Amino acid sequence: MASVKLNNIKKRFGDVDVLHGIDLDIKDGEFVVLIGESGCGKSTLLRLLSGLEDITEGDLYIDEERVNGRSPAKRGIAMVFQSYALYPHMNVFKNMAFGLKIAGKDKAFVKNKVIEAAKKLKIDHLLERLPRELSGGQRQRVAIGRAIVRDPKVFLFDEPLSNLDASLRVQTRVELGKLHQELKATVIYVTHDQVEAMTLGDKIVVMNKGRVEQVGSPLHLYHHPKTQFVAGFIGSPKMNFLSAKITEVGTENTQIVLESGRVISVAVDTSGFEKGATVQLGLRPEHISLRCDTNTVEGKITLIEHLGEQSYLYVDIPQEGELVLKVDGDNQYHAGDNVTFGIKPNRLYLFAKDGDALPRITASS
Amino acid sequence: MIQPKHQDEKKPFPWHLIVFLTPALLIYGTFSVYPLLDTLFLSLFGTQQGQSTFVGLQNFITLVTDDNWSQAFWNALINNFKFFAIHMLIQNPIGLLLAVLLSSPKLRLSGTYRTLIFMPTMLSVVIIGFVWQLLLSPIWGISENFLYSIGLGHYFDAWLGKEGSALITLSFISVWQFVGIPMMLIYATLLNIPDDIVDAGVVDGANPLQTFWYIKLPLILPTIAMVSILTFVANFNAFELIYAVKGALAGPNFSTDLMGTFFYRTFFGFQLQQGSASMGAAVATLMFLIILVGVMLFLFFIQRRIQRFQF
Amino acid sequence: MTFLKGFLPSSPRHVSKSVTVHAILLAYTVIALFPIIIVIINAFKTRKAIFKDPLGLPDSDSFTLAGFQEVLLRSDFGLYSWNSLVVTLIAVGLVLLLGAMAAWALTEYKFRGNFIITFLFAMGIMIPIRLGTVSILSLMVELNLANTLTALVLVYIAQGLPLAVYILSEFVRTIPKELTEAARCDAVSEYKIFFCIILPLLKPAMATVAVFTMIPIWNDLWFPLILAPGEDTRTITLGVQQFVGQYVTNWNSVLSALTLAIVPVLILYTIFSRQLIRGLTSGAVK
Numbered sequence: 001m002a003s004v005k006l007n008n009i010k011k012r013f014g015d016v017d018v019l020h021g022i023d024l025d026i027k028d029g030e031f032v033v034l035i036g037e038s039g040c041g042k043s044t045l046l047r048l049l050s051g052l053e054d055i056t057e058g059d060l061y062i063d064e065e066r067v068n069g070r071s072p073a074k075r076g077i078a079m080v081f082q083s084y085a086l087y088p089h090m091n092v093f094k095n096m097a098f099g100l101k102i103a104g105k106d107k108a109f110v111k112n113k114v115i116e117a118a119k120k121l122k123i124d125h126l127l128e129r130l131p132r133e134l135s136g137g138q139r140q141r142v143a144i145g146r147a148i149v150r151d152p153k154v155f156l157f158d159e160p161l162s163n164l165d166a167s168l169r170v171q172t173r174v175e176l177g178k179l180h181q182e183l184k185a186t187v188i189y190v191t192h193d194q195v196e197a198m199t200l201g202d203k204i205v206v207m208n209k210g211r212v213e214q215v216g217s218p219l220h221l222y223h224h225p226k227t228q229f230v231a232g233f234i235g236s237p238k239m240n241f242l243s244a245k246i247t248e249v250g251t252e253n254t255q256i257v258l259e260s261g262r263v264i265s266v267a268v269d270t271s272g273f274e275k276g277a278t279v280q281l282g283l284r285p286e287h288i289s290l291r292c293d294t295n296t297v298e299g300k301i302t303l304i305e306h307l308g309e310q311s312y313l314y315v316d317i318p319q320e321g322e323l324v325l326k327v328d329g330d331n332q333y334h335a336g337d338n339v340t341f342g343i344k345p346n347r348l349y350l351f352a353k354d355g356d357a358l359p360r361i362t363a364s365s
Numbered sequence: 366m367i368q369p370k371h372q373d374e375k376k377p378f379p380w381h382l383i384v385f386l387t388p389a390l391l392i393y394g395t396f397s398v399y400p401l402l403d404t405l406f407l408s409l410f411g412t413q414q415g416q417s418t419f420v421g422l423q424n425f426i427t428l429v430t431d432d433n434w435s436q437a438f439w440n441a442l443i444n445n446f447k448f449f450a451i452h453m454l455i456q457n458p459i460g461l462l463l464a465v466l467l468s469s470p471k472l473r474l475s476g477t478y479r480t481l482i483f484m485p486t487m488l489s490v491v492i493i494g495f496v497w498q499l500l501l502s503p504i505w506g507i508s509e510n511f512l513y514s515i516g517l518g519h520y521f522d523a524w525l526g527k528e529g530s531a532l533i534t535l536s537f538i539s540v541w542q543f544v545g546i547p548m549m550l551i552y553a554t555l556l557n558i559p560d561d562i563v564d565a566g567v568v569d570g571a572n573p574l575q576t577f578w579y580i581k582l583p584l585i586l587p588t589i590a591m592v593s594i595l596t597f598v599a600n601f602n603a604f605e606l607i608y609a610v611k612g613a614l615a616g617p618n619f620s621t622d623l624m625g626t627f628f629y630r631t632f633f634g635f636q637l638q639q640g641s642a643s644m645g646a647a648v649a650t651l652m653f654l655i656i657l658v659g660v661m662l663f664l665f666f667i668q669r670r671i672q673r674f675q676f
Numbered sequence: 677m678t679f680l681k682g683f684l685p686s687s688p689r690h691v692s693k694s695v696t697v698h699a700i701l702l703a704y705t706v707i708a709l710f711p712i713i714i715v716i717i718n719a720f721k722t723r724k725a726i727f728k729d730p731l732g733l734p735d736s737d738s739f740t741l742a743g744f745q746e747v748l749l750r751s752d753f754g755l756y757s758w759n760s761l762v763v764t765l766i767a768v769g770l771v772l773l774l775g776a777m778a779a780w781a782l783t784e785y786k787f788r789g790n791f792i793i794t795f796l797f798a799m800g801i802m803i804p805i806r807l808g809t810v811s812i813l814s815l816m817v818e819l820n821l822a823n824t825l826t827a828l829v830l831v832y833i834a835q836g837l838p839l840a841v842y843i844l845s846e847f848v849r850t851i852p853k854e855l856t857e858a859a860r861c862d863a864v865s866e867y868k869i870f871f872c873i874i875l876p877l878l879k880p881a882m883a884t885v886a887v888f889t890m891i892p893i894w895n896d897l898w899f900p901l902i903l904a905p906g907e908d909t910r911t912i913t914l915g916v917q918q919f920v921g922q923y924v925t926n927w928n929s930v931l932s933a934l935t936l937a938i939v940p941v942l943i944l945y946t947i948f949s950r951q952l953i954r955g956l957t958s959g960a961v962k
Contacts, residue, residue, distance in 0.1 A: 083561045499931070
């Protein structure tokens, strides 16, 4: 168990800057999720933390100790790879024991450790099998077991669930959460799946183009995204965006006008902006309500996706574009229906031209 | 001929199958399978007064025990095993080393090294034999001068001309030429090992040597086994190098004689000895059996124990 | 220094390792090329220069083409090269065509005898055709083919087919079944399926097979020596072997003859090395 501190970490491959100076504080026992689109540098950052890649610039502290240049094993980290990376020629026991064997631990100790971890992961009946004789889920567990036996200070997970099928992914996600509760270990977890990030993370780090876009708790990111990028990343289905212009500047209530000329009132602080400034209006599908009569807009349903408990309506708004609405599953809508819906001013988000969010005035945190 | 799959209608005769298969089968059968079987058959016959007669295993008994034959036969066989041993002990380890170095991550110019080191393998053994014969020639003295320049001049000798060193020298020439093959095949296997597996080893604390020993080596063992059997077959089939450098007599005093040259002499004759088709066939049969046993051992023992790994 | 920088990784602990790796590989590259280069540069030098300064490049004093003139005068290198070319091209072409047809038939169609034929071809990969030389020679004599290039072509096809059938079969298996099934649904004939759909898809594998088949044929001494030793049918390898054996004391000629044999192969190798190495490393041969 340990804290991890990143101080202006940079990584350059040849002439290409991949990470532009990452600062991050991770507390002991925290489950931190690094999330971002592919190529945003999240996996590279994980490899820098693991010691598999050299840090170009900046300082990395694990447990208050600077570990730049230290080999992976000496950093006290363990890593679970996306491909699991099990040694194909070793059985499950040997796979899990390998790290301890290299460290020169005595046989009885190794055996105890491996069996203990295997029991915890319910793979103790598979110890004699080779990786190719295991199912995907079982391989996954072996990979986690291999990390556990070494009692690392920090666990690094690189998209560990992405090779599992959907149902197994949900199940393993839950188990990972429980395992973290049990081990109380510091975990750094890379994923591109926002559901994994929201459900597992104590803290989410949203990365974009080699920079940290925002750090915060799942709910904080949901309610107070710092940028349009974060707002679009967190939440499913994605936040809708519409172009608008500010027509009334204020610190509490603001009015904007959409391209079609509809006027919308928004509970956002627009002080510092000029009248007529272009902004992006953000509307979460789950916040648009067909029963709300403020800020009403009408449109025509082009497609309905039924998910059972809820449905997604794809609504075409003349002169504005398409919006996605999340509605109750028991509904009577059909494609082609005209609908009117509204959204409360304090549920709306505004983003400046450069993507920065304008401060929201809302009671919820 | 075609098994009916699921139809009631009778299928027309599969002429296309005949058309596709016959030409290859005909040529392969006539000029490879038949001659091989015929050779095995022929080895059981002898020629007496111009008449071919069945003699059973007499040719083999002659080869192995007769004073005129057995010495040459055993000499060639033992030499051939020495030739093979040198390849196994020198060529394949060097090939392995080069492959490992070539596959170092982020190595610049690896493609160039690979292409250049493989170059000699492309050339004819005959040409390579002559090239080294010139280089090692005391008349030209390139090797001698080179050794003097690094202070080892007094070790120089006419290696190819001495009974004690000729075979070893020729083995080294062959090793020099064919190092590229184990290198390439092992290199290809190393490239196929996913980076993640090696990374996992590094995270587990393995140093480069341990990574090689515990992770990479077990994964390339199947390739090494295959390289070994290829070396075995090629070595017990070798002829050109000896013939080019030392001639059919595999001098000095047959010290470089291999099964291939022995076969050639037996079949075509040399000096005063008449060539004999049936004795030649007997030698070929023995070579066939040696290679067959080698291949079988490979298939049944090594291949079965070392599975190929899927990643 | 900036030049070096590009080659070496940033951290110092990697630099020394990287230098060692380059040093060993470079050393071995020199070992691999030195003998060949020595022969080639000396082929262009006068006899005196060959002995006086074997490592030096030819200069205006020592440069001569006398060796090459002698080789071309005293032996028919043009003819030998032509023979080699004809034999190699025809044999490789037929190995590819017949091998592809057989590979297709053996992997696509189920029929009795399929296994035994596949096995027969597989054996040929390991068992050298040379072992049947005694019978091949008498067969060729009976067929009146002794001392003809046809004899060589036939033997080389038989020699090349097993590996070709094996590699191409492996490749055919990777072609999606839907492709042929779709064609059959459209009532395309089996011949058309093979020649118009499969054969074009086999091209990359055939390139690999071509290189693997070509090299042993071009370089072979055994069968030219035994089946076609006559002056008219000599291949380049046999031609060089005979020439060098005959003029062993004429250094200019010997070096020139070797150079004439080496250089074309090296040029072709440089052109096709990418293809060859891709073939070797793609796992086509296992």
